[in-house]
Amino acid sequence: MADKTKPQPKSNAPMLIIGLVLIVGAVAGWYLLTKPKAPTAANNSNTAAANSNAANPKTATIPANAPPGANPPNQAGSPNALVTVEEFADFQCGSCASVHPVMNEIKAYYGSKIRFVFRNFPLPMHDKAYDAAVAAEAAGNQGKFWDMQNLLFSNQKAWASSPTYKTMFKEYAQKIGLDVTKWENDMIATMTKSRVDADIERGKGVNINATPTLYINGVPFQFAEMQAAPLKAAIDAELKKVGEGAAPNPAANSAPANANAAK
Amino acid sequence: MTPETEIADERSAAPSRKWPVAAAVIALIGLGDSIYLTAHHYTAEPVPCSLIEGCESVLTSAYAEFAGLPLALYGAIAYFAAFSLAVLAAFGDTRMWRLFAVLAFLMAAFSGYLIYVQGALIGAFCQFCLLSALTSFTLFVIALASRPWR
Numbered sequence: 001m002a003d004k005t006k007p008q009p010k011s012n013a014p015m016l017i018i019g020l021v022l023i024v025g026a027v028a029g030w031y032l033l034t035k036p037k038a039p040t041a042a043n044n045s046n047t048a049a050a051n052s053n054a055a056n057p058k059t060a061t062i063p064a065n066a067p068p069g070a071n072p073p074n075q076a077g078s079p080n081a082l083v084t085v086e087e088f089a090d091f092q093c094g095s096c097a098s099v100h101p102v103m104n105e106i107k108a109y110y111g112s113k114i115r116f117v118f119r120n121f122p123l124p125m126h127d128k129a130y131d132a133a134v135a136a137e138a139a140g141n142q143g144k145f146w147d148m149q150n151l152l153f154s155n156q157k158a159w160a161s162s163p164t165y166k167t168m169f170k171e172y173a174q175k176i177g178l179d180v181t182k183w184e185n186d187m188i189a190t191m192t193k194s195r196v197d198a199d200i201e202r203g204k205g206v207n208i209n210a211t212p213t214l215y216i217n218g219v220p221f222q223f224a225e226m227q228a229a230p231l232k233a234a235i236d237a238e239l240k241k242v243g244e245g246a247a248p249n250p251a252a253n254s255a256p257a258n259a260n261a262a263k
Numbered sequence: 264m265t266p267e268t269e270i271a272d273e274r275s276a277a278p279s280r281k282w283p284v285a286a287a288v289i290a291l292i293g294l295g296d297s298i299y300l301t302a303h304h305y306t307a308e309p310v311p312c313s314l315i316e317g318c319e320s321v322l323t324s325a326y327a328e329f330a331g332l333p334l335a336l337y338g339a340i341a342y343f344a345a346f347s348l349a350v351l352a353a354f355g356d357t358r359m360w361r362l363f364a365v366l367a368f369l370m371a372a373f374s375g376y377l378i379y380v381q382g383a384l385i386g387a388f389c390q391f392c393l394l395s396a397l398t399s400f401t402l403f404v405i406a407l408a409s410r411p412w413r
Contacts, residue, residue, distance in 0.1 A: 014354045018347045021291065025298055025343065032302030093312035095319075123312055125386035210311035223311045 062086075062206045062218035069119055069202035070137075070195035074145045078112035082242040083217055083235060085114055088121040088203050090211040091132035091152045092160050099212050099226045100153040106231055114235060118149065120196045121203040121211050128165050133196045135169045138186035139178055140195075147176040217242075282409035283352035283360060286367075286402055290346035293398035297342050300335035300391050321389035326380050334377070338395055341370050345402055364406035371403035 072079075087103060089096040107116045120137070122129030132152050139148035151172040152159075159165040173183045186192045203213075214221040214231075216238050225231065303322065310319050321327065327334055345366050352360035374396035381388045 011354070014347075014350045014356075017350050021294070021346060022343065025294055025339070028295070029298045029302055029339075032299065033305055035306075090312055095311050123314060125314075126312070127384075210313040212311065 060207065061220065062215055067198070067201040067205040070198045073199075074118045074136075074140055074149075076107045076116040076118075076146065077110060077114045079115055081113060081115040083114045083238045084117060084215075085235065086117040086119060086215045086218075088119045088199075088208050088211055088213045090121055090123045090126055090129045091136065091149075091156065092126035092129035093123065093211045094156070095223070096212045097153045097156040099223075100150075102226055102228050102231060104150070105228050106235070109228075109232065110235065113239065118145075119202060120199040121208055121213070122196070122200070123211060126160075128160060130196065131166065132159075132169070133199075134187055134192055135173070137192045137195045138183050138189075139173065139176065141186045141192065142178050142182065144176050144178060148172060151176065279409065280353055282405050283349045283363070286363065286405045287346055287349035287353060289398050289401050289405065290342050290349055293395055293402070294339060294342035294346060296391055296394050296398065297335050297339035300395070301333055301339055303391075304333035304335055318387075318389035318391065321381055321385055321387055321392055324385050326377075326385065335395075341366065342398075345370065360409070361411050363402075364409075364411040367399070367402040367406040370399040374399040 085106065089100075103116070106114075110116075120133035122133050136145055136148045136152060139145055152169075155168070155172070159168045162168060170180065170184070173180050206215075210223070212223065212226065214223075214226060216234055221231065221234060225234070300322070304327065307319070307322065312319065329337065345363060348359045348363035348366065352363055377392060378396055381392065
């Protein structure tokens with residue numbers, strides 16, 4: 001074409017601008033995708049300090065007069081352990097699913113040294129979370145709460161976006177060997193729902209506004225820290241504190257803290 | 264019917280340069296927002312599911328993806344297309360401006376649907392998504408104001 005040999009600066013200008021924006025946009029996107037993640041306090045081994053620094057003003061210590069929640073709660077470890085780790089979670093919450101393996105590790109690692117309590121706190125914005133909580137409680141009636149809890153969290157993406165999620169819950173019930181008829185009856189039983197409701201009441205009583213929320217002997221533990229290492233450090237510290245008995249010596253306390261940091 | 268007269272005709276037919284230029288600037292804002300949201304979709308560190316701040320609820324919801332890709336990526340493509348058409352229109356191409364108007368209408372309509380999803384289906388709003396809705400509505404208003412059907 002003859003036109004091609006004749007440069008037309010005016011018609012090139014828009015293409016230059018568009019090309020420039022395309023390149024800048026691609027570079028910006030690439031940069032955002034690959035930039036190193038901001039260092040979090042979680043990498044810091046000094047959990048206690050990080051915890052108090054980052055203390056969420058909205059999440060306070062569990063008051064003694066808080067509603068008790070479902071009784072008995074869904075608990076693992078020893079009911080008589082001196083340290084209670086209490087998690088409020090929502091089965092439809094992605095962050096709850098992401099910390100779920102950490103919680104399993106904690107349960108397995110400490111065994112009967114701690115009491116691990118799981119509280120249902122389905123958030124109102126999650127349309128299937130309440131049903132999922134009831135499904136887990138109904139499994140709990142047959143002693144398989146934790147099996148159902150595991151399946152619900154590990155398959156969260158599948159059922160959370162599926163209109164047939166109840167069928168999927170039923171498949172999970174079969175998978176973990178429940179008496180499915182009893183489980184289905186329990187799903188609609190007031191008794192089962194009242195356990196979920198009791199947990200929600202407790203959550204509201206302690207002003208939970210996000211999930212997962214974790215307490216170690218009633219003291220909130222920050223979400224940003226919910227990885228195995230910082231969580232173990234905090235639980236170890238609490239075990240040590242309760243193990244030392246009723247007469248903690250402030251002077252003695254600072255020395256082991258240093259020794260701990262040096263390990 | 265030489266190219267020169269055609270270009271001249273289109274110039275005179277082009278309503279005004281200010282509308283396409285304004286649209287290009289707004290589209291750039293929308294593009295930046297969409298790129299940010301797309302990158303966020305892939306790199307987001309988990310944060311708690313909060314009753315108060317809705318952004319994560321929206322961005323991690325089942326509605327945040329279509330055909331395996333984040334909606335924000337489609338948004339980025341749409342804003343880039345809108346920007347390109349606006350730039351071409353700013354340089355006098357009226358047909359591109361009409362295409363822009365059609366695209367702006369579709370984007371505004373889809374943004375309206377996404378606001379419905381956030382309000383009625385997720386129950387939470389994400390400020391970056393609302394910014395995108397605002398920019399697409401603005402693009403549509405600019406398209407209307409320029410009266411592209413003239």
